Amino acid sequence: MNPNLKAALDPRSIAVIGASENPNKIGGRPLLYLSRFGFKGEVYPINPKRSEVQGLRTVPRLADLAHAPDLVIIAVPGEAAVAALEECGEAGVKIAVMMTSGFGESDPENGKQQERAMAERARARGMRIVGPNSQGLANFGTGAIASFSSMFLEVEPKDGPIGIVSQSGAMSVVPYGLLRGRGIGVRHSHATGNDADVTVCELAAAVAEDPALKLLLLYLESIPDPHHLAEAAAVARDRNLPIIALKAGRTAAGQAAAKSHTGALANEDRVVDAFLEQHGIWRAQDTADLVEAAELYLKGWRPAGRRLVAISNSGATCVMAADAASTAGMSVPRLADETQARLRAILPGFASAVNPVDITAALLTNSALFSQILPVIAEDPAADAFLVGIPVAGAAYDVEAFARDTAAFAAVTGKPIVVVAPQALVAGPFKREGLPVFEGEAGAVRALHQFVAHRELMARAAKRMPSPRGGGEVRGAGPSGTRLLNEADSLAFLAEAGIPVVPHRLCRTEEEAVAALGTVDSPVAVKGCSADVSHKSELGLVHLGLRAEAEIRTAFAACRESLERHGSGFDGVIVARMAKGRREMLIGAHRDPFFGPVVVVGDGGRYVEALPDIRLLLPPFGEEEVREAIGRLRIAPVLAGVRGEPAFDLGTLCRAAVALGRLMSETGSAVETVDVNPFLIGTEPGDSMALDAVVVT
């Protein structure tokens, strides 16, 4: 690990510039925490006005220390903070944690520029900066709590297998508080603030190296440096460490708020989705998503599939569990006939032994039913995971035994299990047995599904990127000064890249167009060609199904006339074969300013903007991944063949998308955007081809 980041996570010595006697001041809190939570290294309060704070001797200035501390907290305001940073750089400090606010988040122009200047000066001296506007870093493995969060006063820390890395101060500790409330220990709780130098993703990559972690949670308001997040994901994949990321600023309103919070730059949200998925990172939609399933990740379970068996004393729990499973994409398989027969021998006649297993209210008069059925169900091969629901119990129920038996059952099967127990007196014993307990069926199934689906996602990412540390360098948008190719040049460009295009000829004169009628299979399409026009049909530049010379002449004249009337250049007409494909798809590519090349596949035609049905892919990817992406389009059933129609050839489309991805990723590629709409697909591979294209280089 980079020595600066090592100093951030595991410093041997910490100084506080602006050290305060008052533990409720920003410069006082860290001193309190360092003494309270057992930091073993040296602590140096720096304060020119007092000889002692919180029982520690101070020095007036950083330069007065004999040795430069590893980490310095800067807790003075405004210009004093900038001066303090300067002193840190001069002294040879490894990492400065700058808590001071009022930089890029309040002044996107000058503040951001000042941040860049500070980061540059620091780096030139071998120092790195966390912040500014950072709440600080907290490592409960070492007691290095360089943070002023109030949370650690209120909620007793406990070291544990979870790490939280966040831009926001609040979101570095809110999940901490929720997890601690569930009895779960948290080791890392770091807030990076404005990310002027060390970014949340860079720090996450360092935290991911901690071998004690079983789950890493991230809160991000922007991802300006996807390569760091890719690195964090690669480190995590190496160790089979799951990452859950809450990327806020999903909507325009959220992005505007993020800008004035941490000065965050807006990311294109669909690209964020594609990127996280590609790297095996589960995307949480809200805070609850970050923590609800956390317990399941800590059990060492290796889910084998999505088949759920539910067991309850309430029919309603059975119904709602089955609904929730289906909605989440989990199945509710029948138990084996033999299992059912054995269950029927135990349960009353009005109980259900199929799956869900409904013990019914008979459990009130016979608590033993529960312990009797679990071993039978444990032997059934149908389940990949279990839900046990006891929505109501109390006196006359042996809840302690239910919990014990469920824990034993979980140990025997080794399969993921969730418990639904809205009553505190039922939840208690199950929690004490170490089982994950939820208030409702939907929440329990959601958590279970997340855990299972996230493991699937991680497996796919690992398969796709077997050599994690490699991976293409992410390149943002190139220089401006772009050039739009006309249709003929665009099609030629695609053909060059190995993408099949419709047989056609560019004809600059009417006579050439008429002559082309003999060389391209009739009937033909005639389209006006101009680098100045991208939407041709609006301008009457598309003439279809022509056979006769006179029709060609008329179309040629109409195209020229229309382009001239609109003041657009006229590069001739394209005479193309009328293609045989049956459905218009689209493929395209562009460069995201943060994430680099993005390839789009989807339903094509006139309304791709109004009614988008697309999926995004980030190179590198293969045919299989394109096929999977297409399988998740709304129109997927039609592509697979409905109403007796044959399935479409998707291979050509998949290969074209892969070729586009490669084209965009090649070093030195000058392509900025590619828009192929329509890419016609048919039943036979020979019928699938690009009909039209716009390439910008």
Place this chain on the structure above:
Amino acid sequence: MNPNLKAALDPRSIAVIGASENPNKIGGRPLLYLSRFGFKGEVYPINPKRSEVQGLRTVPRLADLAHAPDLVIIAVPGEAAVAALEECGEAGVKIAVMMTSGFGESDPENGKQQERAMAERARARGMRIVGPNSQGLANFGTGAIASFSSMFLEVEPKDGPIGIVSQSGAMSVVPYGLLRGRGIGVRHSHATGNDADVTVCELAAAVAEDPALKLLLLYLESIPDPHHLAEAAAVARDRNLPIIALKAGRTAAGQAAAKSHTGALANEDRVVDAFLEQHGIWRAQDTADLVEAAELYLKGWRPAGRRLVAISNSGATCVMAADAASTAGMSVPRLADETQARLRAILPGFASAVNPVDITAALLTNSALFSQILPVIAEDPAADAFLVGIPVAGAAYDVEAFARDTAAFAAVTGKPIVVVAPQALVAGPFKREGLPVFEGEAGAVRALHQFVAHRELMARAAKRMPSPRGGGEVRGAGPSGTRLLNEADSLAFLAEAGIPVVPHRLCRTEEEAVAALGTVDSPVAVKGCSADVSHKSELGLVHLGLRAEAEIRTAFAACRESLERHGSGFDGVIVARMAKGRREMLIGAHRDPFFGPVVVVGDGGRYVEALPDIRLLLPPFGEEEVREAIGRLRIAPVLAGVRGEPAFDLGTLCRAAVALGRLMSETGSAVETVDVNPFLIGTEPGDSMALDAVVVT
């Protein structure tokens, strides 16, 4: 109110057949509850084997009582329960609460038949039955707790403004437990079980008459009697009482489980959606949905719109609140310039005063900021609702003052407000001030949105059904023995109903078809006509764009040949004008076995089954409602006009849907299903018409 249902909700006297000394037995619990929770009426334990149970004198048989009790609990098993029911009927009991299991839920054939027979015998004697398989009824307004639920032992009851009516026993008390845990009182908690006689919806209609209620929660596994639910909704609308319904069995897996739970019949889930919406009932997706927003309903707030103003000391809360609002369909408007200026004068420079209002960590050193900004924000006209988020606080924060100030702010504005406070020490003071507190931003906004959107839904329903008690009688599917009309008869049928159809002629001979060419504008479409065929294009029965006599003859021959080859009747061909409309829509109607007539509008064409984009409407409805339904289709943006295209004429389509709804609802209507696909729409009203139709009478 019906006297039987009045006896169910407010009995003067209660007997228990199968009374038990053991309060943990089904026949013992109600006796314990009746004494513990202050029932003022007479209680008669009936037990032939003991002279006394739980300190009360028994009688051996119901017939031994001097007067028939209003309500009798039947807590004996199997055949004894059937015999007990018989005794109740003979004695003149008003309502029998049958807790016994093992009827329709375990034997869908004989069990259901036995239930029907019991209900018939009871009704003939003026008695009604709740159950069997019922956990019982509980009214904490009167102490009439005819229930064996364990919940009331574990969670202290408190009378309050909420009613719960459920088929499931567990779901009659799980929301009770969750609400009580939030300090909210619950008056009614009723479980109807198998609904052999009194259904959950019928009981709900009676409960809705309780003037003390401010919120009614329903748990349903099937709705075999929508007219009762419509009645409950009408009663509730009269009193502005909101109803939230959790209809489980949404999915095939859930429906299968529901069948073995309460013997529930499966409803078509999309029709359930349409029905609940029509009647102003909010549909909860899970248990959490039932209770999460409950507190908001009890405040007497009258939301005026969907504009949210968020206030927090955490930028992350601001970002996530803005994301959540946008996602839910609420807006985050800018505060007025004057408000912003006043806020800037109070807050530090790096805070945000736009909306969301980010106080920042500056609140740590100055708790007064909070109380200073609220009065300023209260005067801004931009907000319809507020979110106040304090994700982290503690020592040095004056949380008590924050809570007090927020409560005062809420009282001054009179607008809905939600508080986000994941820390218990922050949540506590806010809860004590009577404010609704949530753990996260997403949950808080979800609850707020539900409350606001539900009030909008109720207003729409009230406007649509100003005379609530009227409303068309719901009629299920008619007798079988249906007849499929051929296309010509179907089109004639539509035209008769006032729906515009394409100009056409039915031609039984080739010569008639040729002659038609002169009477219908050319080019024409020729379609084979047969009552035996509904998907014509698969059989090559559609020939478009014909102009010449020879083409007509060829098409006629091809249609006849194809129908004969497939063994289908040949009723001639339809020669129709080629219509000018630009987009194929569909309208249709069918009779739901439970909900009666259902009208469907949506995107038309070949893939309506594979890629459904439809909305359902239940008559009676008007043009405005069809227009609103169309506005929620996926293709709505295209219909409104995109890429410079003019908007489509939707008036003709809307009127046609209204006509279909009327047609289906007319007394004595013989129509079973209508399927108009395509209903072509164009820019001008004259271009919109039915091109094809299949009517089954």
